Amino acid sequence: MLKIKNLKVELTAKGKSILKGVDLSVEAGSVHAIMGPNGSGKSTLSYVLSGREGYTVTDGSVTLDGTDLLDLEPEERAALGLFLAFQYPTEIPGVGNMTFLRTALNAQRKARGEPEMSSGEFLKEVREKSRTLQIDSEMLKRSVNVGFSGGEKKRNEILQMIMLEPKLCVLDETDSGLDVDAMKLVAKGVNELRHSGRGFLVITHYQRLLDHIQPDVVHIMVNGRIVKSGTAELALEVEKNGYADMMVELAE
Amino acid sequence: MTISSVTEVMDDERSVKDGVDQETVDAVQKISSYKHGWETDIETEYAPKGLTPDIVRLISEKNEEPDWMTEWRLQAYERWLQMKEPDWAMVDYPDIDFQDQYYYARPKSMETKPKSLDEVDPKLLETYEKLGIPLKEQLILAGVEVDEEDIANRKVAVDAVFDSVSVGTTFQSELKKAGVIFCPISEAVRDHPELVRKYLGSVVPMSDNFYATLNSAVYSDGSFVYVPPNVRCPMELSTYFRINAENTGQFERTLIIADKGSYVSYLEGCTAPQRDTSQLHAAVVELIAEEDAEIKYSTVQNWYPGDEYGKGGIYNFVTKRADCRGDRAKVMWTQVETGSAVTWKYPSCVLRGDDSQGEFYSIAITNNYQQADTGTKMVHLGRNTKSRIVSKGISAGKAQNTYRGLVSMHPKAKNSRNYTQCDSLLIGDQCGAHTVPYIEVKNNSSRVEHEATTSKVDDDQLFYCRARGMDEEEAVALVVNGFCKEVLQELPMEFAMEAQQLVAISLEGSVG
Ligand SMILES: Nc1ncnc2c1ncn2[C@@H]1O[C@H](COP(=O)(O)OP(=O)(O)O)[C@@H](O)[C@H]1O
């Protein structure tokens, strides 16, 4: 469903090249993981997929179910079913978490020509879905991400993901900064969303998340390229030996 | 006639009258995001153009006023002749020719005063209905999402002022039972002279400033409220001001008295048709809170702001002041200022009684070429008095937004406190925000705190919203509403929703 071909990206302001030809396909119903050292371009990939400003695509293409994503505005990509769980979710003071979620949900529905969700229906859904993630009503009322702990922010991203029911979920280091219990909650949320029509791209630094979310394919990204792809085994290997081997291979 | 067909008729009339083709009209309407720019086609009776003692007498006569009122007006007129227009505000507009406009405009159908709403010209009733202000009783202000049960049972009494006259006031009998007087001020002058004479001009003296003095001479109507001792007004009161006639100034006067231990919450709304020439609106509002009384005064100001090139729009030069006359009196001003080409307005509190309190919550949004110079004055005279100011200024386009505030602690105002918070938000890089605080502390037991911030709409916040599916305008509106939250939550719930939508509408076209 997601097809990335020879994607090359540089920072618009500095002209610095970050992604140097990424090829990746995520099929419906599968979970792909991307691992790699800090600074290798994982977050950049997630931002380019979702349409953030500041990056120039110099080559390659990205399609979601055949639609060219790169020409679309961020909100159009979201309405098509792309979701990014941010590595650093943004705080929006004064905007209630529920108001935010409802505005987003109805904006997507409107863009797709679907009827808006009534406030009653929305409340029911949110209450039900936040329970799985142990998000209480107090947290739903607070301003978006303001004063949230790291773990609360990440759980909130997953709540948004569950409510918005995207086709392709990109999770950028959703596990970092989480304790084991919080990570299990997040994994449970993701696993409940696993579905034959939905794809996942899980960016992570650590193998441990993949104990809870079993990936079908693991990719290793180093210095703006995917240098190796394999099964879940690959993640274990990286955990044991680090990326040094691959960096060396690359240098050669 | 249904509301939608009224719309069509009104739009058609306009295209014929202005001699422009429908295409132009449509194009203009598409550009403008102002939703209340249509006019009501109604026969209007004007007093001759210009300002003379005869015009002052004529207005007084139309209102069937007693001699003392006429004299008061004439005295104001004499004072006004000797005054100069203030020029210290950070606003810039062409000279106003005070002899080239009308000071009195009344729908012909209002010549004989309707005895009840049933007798009011249906075109006038439709006008308010179209604005979302139903004058039929038992209805709350429209535009509100009624999902809380409690709101369904709430009532709002409305006084509808159209150009120079009050068209009708709802719920009068129910209010009367509670002892509350809520009527057009023209009626109060005739029916309750003892109250009007005691309080009129006692907060904003006749010669207070250029515009207030002008208003004292030519004010045509407005609302009057009296809440007797220890009465909690059983519903929200509101006045809806509509300017319709061309080249006409609206000069209304509001007088609200909360007697000892009483409480009242009052809302004010205003709109005007979209026109190329600017129109003057110079109102005076006086609030008196006696011992232990509390007044909440909320405004949602949505006068026509002019087009995106700065043409037309209302000049909104308003004097609003509250006197916390008794001990422990409390006044709260909340304003959402989204309209007008030029706004000059400083709702103030004189904290005379010991332990009295004044609060000012303001959102001022300026877009395109709008200019707003607004703020408040908190004058602490009594001991242990407290004031709180929260101002949120938002500028977009080429607009200028100035907060101007005075906090004054007099020698006797021992142990008094003020807290001021002024936040400015800029959208784009061609607009301006200015904060001009004046602070005078004349005793050493009082404390004044002032905090000010200026920020830009944050790209990360906008991207986060857009990545969740909102378009850019929706994202800006959401972030700005969040920025205004502390003020929005002070509005009565009937107005809070409307105000939120207004925030969104007034920022249309500010991004992209
Ligand atoms: N806005 C930016 N300004 C400067 N450098 C950036 C910016 N965004 C990314 N980079 C650089 O791009 C590289 C890739 O970063 P990133 O995609 O965040 O990596 P990862 O998520 O894999 O840690 C890093 O060298 C980082 O410093």
Ligand SMILES: [Mg+2]
């Ligand atoms: Mg990263």
